Amino acid sequence: MAEPSTSASISVEINGEVYEREVDARRLLVHFIRDDVELTGTHIGCDTGNCGACTIQLDGQAVKSCMLLAVQADGSKLRTVEDLANDDGPNPLKQSFSSHHALQCGYCTPGMLMSATALLEANPRPSEDEVRTAIQGNICRCTGYQNIVEAIVSVNA
Amino acid sequence: MLLREVEYARPGSVEEAVELLAGHEGARALAGGQTLVNVMKARAASPDVLVDLNRLEELREISVSGETLVLGAMATYTQIMGSSEVQVARPILCEVVARIADVQVRNRGTIGGNVCSSDPTNHLPPLLLALDASFTIRGSGGERTVPAADFFLGVYMTAVAEGELLLSVSVPAAGNAADGFAAVTIGREGTCIVSAAACLGDAGTRVAIGCVDAVPVLIEPDGTEPDAVRAAVGAAGLDPPSDVHGSAEYRRHLAEVCALRAVQQASERGR
Numbered sequence: 001m002a003e004p005s006t007s008a009s010i011s012v013e014i015n016g017e018v019y020e021r022e023v024d025a026r027r028l029l030v031h032f033i034r035d036d037v038e039l040t041g042t043h044i045g046c047d048t049g050n051c052g053a054c055t056i057q058l059d060g061q062a063v064k065s066c067m068l069l070a071v072q073a074d075g076s077k078l079r080t081v082e083d084l085a086n087d088d089g090p091n092p093l094k095q096s097f098s099s100h101h102a103l104q105c106g107y108c109t110p111g112m113l114m115s116a117t118a119l120l121e122a123n124p125r126p127s128e129d130e131v132r133t134a135i136q137g138n139i140c141r142c143t144g145y146q147n148i149v150e151a152i153v154s155v156n157a
Numbered sequence: 158m159l160l161r162e163v164e165y166a167r168p169g170s171v172e173e174a175v176e177l178l179a180g181h182e183g184a185r186a187l188a189g190g191q192t193l194v195n196v197m198k199a200r201a202a203s204p205d206v207l208v209d210l211n212r213l214e215e216l217r218e219i220s221v222s223g224e225t226l227v228l229g230a231m232a233t234y235t236q237i238m239g240s241s242e243v244q245v246a247r248p249i250l251c252e253v254v255a256r257i258a259d260v261q262v263r264n265r266g267t268i269g270g271n272v273c274s275s276d277p278t279n280h281l282p283p284l285l286l287a288l289d290a291s292f293t294i295r296g297s298g299g300e301r302t303v304p305a306a307d308f309f310l311g312v313y314m315t316a317v318a319e320g321e322l323l324l325s326v327s328v329p330a331a332g333n334a335a336d337g338f339a340a341v342t343i344g345r346e347g348t349c350i351v352s353a354a355a356c357l358g359d360a361g362t363r364v365a366i367g368c369v370d371a372v373p374v375l376i377e378p379d380g381t382e383p384d385a386v387r388a389a390v391g392a393a394g395l396d397p398p399s400d401v402h403g404s405a406e407y408r409r410h411l412a413e414v415c416a417l418r419a420v421q422q423a424s425e426r427g428r
Contacts, residue, residue, distance in 0.1 A: 002173060004164035004181060004206045025165035025207070028158065028194075047158050049195050052261060061235070061264040066158075067194045068265070071165050072187075072209060115260065136346065137259025 010074035014039065015083040023070045030054045032070035033080060041081040041110050045139070052138035055111035056080050062118040064137070081110035084117065092155050093117060100151035104142035111138045116152045124156045158198045164206040171215060171295065171324065174208055179297045179320035181206045186322060188231060188270035191262045216269070216324065221246055224330045230269025230323045235260075237268065247288065247328050249336035249354075253280050256346045269323045272308070275315045275372070278349045282309050283367035284338060286375055287354035290328045296321035309372035334358030337422030339415045340367075343402055350403045353415035355423045357381060364389070364420060366412050369397035376416070381424045383417055390416050 011020045012032075019037050033042050033056070045053030047066050054065040057079040084091050090098060093116055103109045112135060119126055119134035126134065131152045132145075140148060164181075168174040178184045183205030187193060196202040210216060216231035219240050226246040228237065234254040237243050243250050257263060257271075257280055271281045272292070286305040293302050294317050303316045310316060317323050340352035352367040362381055365373040378389035390413045397408035 002166060002168055002177075004166040004177065004184075004208075006162055006164050008165065024162070026160035026163050028160070047198065049191065049262070052259070055261055062261050063264055064261045067190055067262075069165065069190070069194070069207075071167075072190070072211060074167075118260070134260055137261045 008071045008074065010071055012070075012073045012076060012078060014078045015080060025069060025071050027070045028066055029056075029068040029070045029073050030065040032073070033065060033078070036070075039080050039082050043107055043110050045107065045111075050139065051108070052111040052115065052135075053108050055114040055138065057114060057118055060118075062115050062137075079114070079117075081113055084113060093120065093152070096151040096155045097148070100147045100154065102143060102148040102151035108138060108140045108142075112140065112148055116155075119152070120155060126153065128153055160194075160197050161200065161203050163197070163204060165209065166206060167209045167212055169212065171213060171322065174210060174213065175295055175297060175320075175322050177206070177208045178322055184208055184320075186210055186273070188273070189233065189262075189265040189267045190270075191258070191266040192270060192274045192276070210269075210322075219243060221330065224332065226250075226328045226330055228268050228326045228328065230273075230325055231267050232269075234263035234266050234268070238263070246330040247336070248331070249284065249288070249338060250328065253284050253338050253354075256280065256340075256342075258346070268326055272326065273315055273317055273323055275309055275311070275313050277312055277371060277373075278352075278368050280338075280340070280349060280352060280367070283352055283365035283373035284354040285326065285328070286365035286373045287356045287363050288328050288336065289356070289360075289363065290326055292316065292326055293324045294321050295324050300324070302327075306375065311371045332358070335423045335427030337419040337424075337426065339418035339422065341411050341415065348402075351397075351408050351411035351415050353412070353419040355416070355419035357420070357423045357427050362386075362420065364416050366390070366393075366395070366416060369395045369408055369412050378420070381420050383421075386416050386420050387413055 043053035045051035049067045056065045185204035187207040187209045216229040218229045237254045290305045292308045308316045335357045337355040340349045356363045362378045367373045376389040378385040399405045
C-alpha cells in the first residue's frame with residue numbers, strides 16, 4: 001500500500017476468524033466491524049472519540065474503533081465483545097456485571113466490557129482507582145459508574 | 158460517520174513517507190489519529206492523501222544517547238508511561254502523558270501527533286518548551302533540528318512544513334533539574350483550561366504556560382519564590398482568549414495559579 005489509493009484490500013482477524021474485504025480508505029473501522037462483517041455488538045455512541053462505546057482490542061490494546069480507519073487494521077488481530085460469548089453462559093466479567101446491576105440501558109456495556117477485559121488481562125485484581133482509570137474513556141449515562149466499578153473490582157476478588 | 162473521500166498510503170520506510178508527503182499535494186501524515194480522524198469527521202481538516210506512519214517501527218524507538226532522551230515521533234503515550242528510559246531520564250514526561258485523555262486514546266496517541274497538532278490546549282507543548290526540547294524534522298532536503306522556542310508557530314502550525322515529517326523529540330536528561338506540571342482541566346483529566354510546566358535547572362527557572370496564547374508562553378522568573386513567579390507572570394502581559402470554559406480574566410488568574418503550583422511542585426522535588 002505504498003501508492004496512495006482510495007480503497008484497499010485488507011485482511012483482518014476478528015475473534016479468531018480472518019476476514020478479507022475491499023474497503024474504502026475513508027471507512028472507519030467501527031463501520032467495517034458493524035456493517036461489513038456484521039458484528040453489531042460494538043456500538044457507535046458519540047462518533048467523536050469521547051464515549052468509548054466502540055471500544056475493541058487491536059493487537060491486545062483497547063482502542064476506540066471510531067478513531068481508526070479500517071485500512072489501518074489490515075494484518076491486525078481484533079477482539080470485539082462477541083469474543084466474550086461462550087456456550088456455557090456469561091463469562092465471569094459479564095456475570096459480575098449482571099449480579100452487580102452494572103448496566104441499565106446497556107448501550108455503553110460492550111465498550112465497558114472491552115475496557116474491563118483489557119484491564120483484567122493486564123491486572124487481574126485491580127483496585128477501585130485502577131478500575132476508574134481504566135474506564136475513564138467509557139461514558140455511562142445511566143448507572144453513575146458505581147456498580148460498574150464494583151462489578152469489575154469483584155471479578156477476581 | 159462518513160469521511161470525505163481520501164487516499165491512503167502506508168509507507169514501509171521513513172524515506173518513503175517523506176517522498177509521499179513531498180510528492181502529493183494535500184498529503185498529511187497520519188500518526189495515532191486521535192485528533193486527525195476526529196477533525197476529518199468535522200471537516201475541519203480535509204487531507205487528500207493520508208500517509209499512515211503506524212508501521213514505521215523506527216519512529217517508535219525511545220533511547221538515551223549521552224545526556225539526551227530521544228523519543229521517536231510515533232512513541233505512544235502508553236509506551237512513554239511504561240518506558241524505564243523515560244522514567245529514569247525525565248520522569249515528568251511519564252507523569253504528564255498519563256494525564257492525557259483516557260486509556261484508549263493513550264494506546265494510540267503519539268508524542269509527535271500531540272506536538273504537530275499544536276493545539277493550544279495540549280499538554281505537551283508547554284512541557285516540552287519548559288524542558289527545552291528540540292525537534293528533528295526530515296524533508297526532501299535533509300534533516301534539521303529545531304528548538305522548542307522555534308517549533309510552535311501558531312494554532313495548528315509548527316515548524317514542520319508541508320512535505321516534511323517530524324522524526325523525533327529530544328529532551329535533555331533531568332540531571333540536577335527538577336520539574337513540575339500543573340493544570341486546571343475540564344473534568345478530572347480532560348482538556349486543559351490553563352496549564353503550566355516548570356523546570357528548575359542550572360539555567361535558572363523556566364516556566365511555560367499553555368492555553369493563554371496561540372503557542373505556549375515561556376517566562377523565566379528570577380528565582381522560585383512565589384513573588385518572583387507572580388512578577389514574571391504579570392510581566393508577560395498575557396492576553397488569553399475567552400471561551401465557554403473560561404474568560405480571559407479567569408485564564409489570566411489561572412496562569413498565575415498554575416505557574417505557582419508547577420514551580421512549587423518542582424521546588425519540593427528539587428530539595
